[in-house]
Amino acid sequence: METQHQLPFISDLCYQVIKTKQNILAVKTCESTGKRASLARKFSARNGLEIPLPHSLKVYSTKISRSGKWKLCKHCIVCSSQQQTQSLLENITSVIQKYVSLRPKHLMVIINPRGGRLKGEKIYQKYVANVFNLAEIKTDVFVTKYQEQARELVMERDLSGYDGIVGVGGDGTVHEIVNALLKRTQNEADLDLDDPEVKLIRPKFKVGIIPAGSTDVIAFDTTGVNDPVTSAVQIAQGFSVGLDVCSVHHNNYLLRYTLSFLGYGFFGDVVKESENYRWMGTNRYGLAGLLRYLGNRSYHGTVSYLPNDDHSHTPWDSEMCKAGCSVCKDKGEYIPLESGDVNLDEPDQNITVKVSNQWEMKHGEFNAINAAILSCTSLKAPGGLPAAHLGNGCVDLVLVKRCSRLQYLRYLLRISLNGNPLDLDYVEVHRVKAFKFQTTPLLSASGSAIEQGNEAMSANGETVYIPRRQASVSSTSSWNLDGEISDQPDIDVRVHCQLIQVFARGPEITEGTGSGLLCFH
Structure with a gap:
């Protein structure tokens, strides 16, 4: 009216x-x-x-x-x-x-027409273009026609004159743009990308996110909603929030930068399994999740981590990260961490020990090892980790120890139904500034490593039987790095505090x- x-x-x-x-x-x-x-x-x-x-x-x-x-x-x-x-x-x-x-005056806009909802162009024209026109923002719009084109545009195009880069698509489009922008910035500064301890430089360009995917976790966490108008308005008004970024290395080689989530075990297996059913579209994740749940595998490994030394915020806090968050407000840039003298060779099982430079180590069998940079909240998973912050310089490392199918189902339901998965006795959570993971294979009676996955296996010509357990134990899983698969199980992860500036205000x-x-x- x-x-x-x-x-x-x-x-x-x-x-x-x-x-x-x-x-x-x-x-x-x-x-x-x-x-x-x-x-x-x-x-x-x-x-x-x-x-x-x-x-x-x-x-x-x-x-x-x-x-x-x-x-x-x-x-x-x-x-x-x-x-x-x-x-x-x-x-x-x-x-x-x-x-x-x-406020931005000139933006590069990259539209992925094949994002989760297949409506990237329509969403931009219907909800976003008018907002940018009213705000008198000049835009150069590129509609991608093949995979990795967004990366090519950011890596190779002259970016002078732009105030930011806006991605219209799902989380995959955002990750592609951010990875390209970070790599270009570090290359121009002649930094060694393969050095896990290098102090990275923050790009001078801000990143805008117009949600047009299937989950849009990053847009949801930075604005509080999954809404293209909200994102467009906050871009046009020049709001800005700093996001933490994780660098992921394997044997001193950069695998990628991650913005939201790393998952080993169950969530890595789901993404890997889903590749067999790409013809099903996004429904393939549901089928792959069911198959991996029924398999109920656990994996041997050693996790070493550097705990957060700021105890003013913890994974159990009731207050969520929001616009003007006091926890994120005063955080500085990333300070390189010393790797410490961590011995990962055959530690005792299921123990936590102190190592030099305050690193700690956990060894055992895990159904899942998850690291949440953001709360990872979406319409499909309204629970997430509500105490995670956008820019506190930490990740919440969640270790789900070997458990039964029923116990793991309880954990999954807690995540998806807005419950608290952290109070389960087989789930540990640590707020950390860095962590490493290394696989530790099971050994036969003769001390030789054996390939696992079946109850009966052969090693050195003899048959070795693994006792029946609540979960079948396999040798290695894959890492889910923001939805991308990495078959390198041994990784070194460092958090870079507020390395990327995003056009957003916070929930x-x-x-x-x-x-x-x-x-x-």
Whole structure:
């Protein structure tokens, strides 16, 4: 419903149009005709005012709905003269100019038309393009036609003149853009990408995310919702939040940079298994998950980790990361960590020991080893790890020890149904700044490593039997690195605090004010 107000002073008008002046996106002049002019005349007649001439402004602002989505609002301000219109235009424009330095002026937009929903182009044209046009943001739009084209565009194209790079697609598109941007930045600085302890340089370009995938975890964690309008508005207004990034190395070779999740065991097996059913589309993950759950494998390995030394925030905190988060606000850049003198050769089973430089080590059999950089919340998994932060310089390392199918099902249900998976006695969680994983194969009676996966195996010409257990034990799994498969089980992971700046504000839910027609006399 349109509302009408008489606002005798420009300062009052600015306050009534939008309580937070920074939320004014744009102002446009127009002629009052049709329904707006008729409403203005009726309003003037009821209040004994002269019928205003057909001069008006359209003020575009933003508000936050109760669901957490940001809305674009249009306020029609009918003025009594062209002089008054011009005065009001200059006043509101001056308000916008106070914040224009924070807002992007030129963006590279990369659209993946084959993202999870196959609607990348449609989503951009319907929800995003108009917001960028109103904010007078110049855009160069590229629609990818083959795999890795987004990487090629970021790595090879001249980026001078851009204020940021916007990806329209799923999490895979975002990861591709971020990996390319980080590699290009480090290469230009002549840094060794294969050195796990190198201090990486933050790119000068911010990254924008328009969700058009199947899960859109990163968009959900950085805005609180999965909504292209919310993301577009926060990009246009220049909001910015720092995201932690993990570098993943194998034998001093960079595998990739990750933004949200690393999973070994169950979640690695699911992605690996799903490759056999690509013809099923996104449904393949459900089938692969069922098959891997029924298999219920566990894996031998040794995890060493460097615990977080800031005890003001823990994985058990009740307060979630949100806009203006105090935990993330004052964090500095990544400081290289000393690797320590960690001995991973045949430690005692299921023990935790201290090693040099405060590293700790855990050895045993695990159904899953998960590392969450973000809370990994989505519509499909509303639980996630709610205490994880966007930019605290840590990951939450979750170790799910060998357990029965029923116990592991309970863990999965806790994640998917907004429960707390951390209070299960077979689940450990550690907030860490770095961690390493190394496989430790089972040995036969003669001390030789044996290939596992069956109850009866042959080693050195003799038959070796593994006792029946609650879970079958296999030699190695694959790593799920932000949805990409890595068959290198032994990895070295380091967290780089707020290495990437993203156009976003952080999750926030407040009540906004509605739009309406404002008559100014």
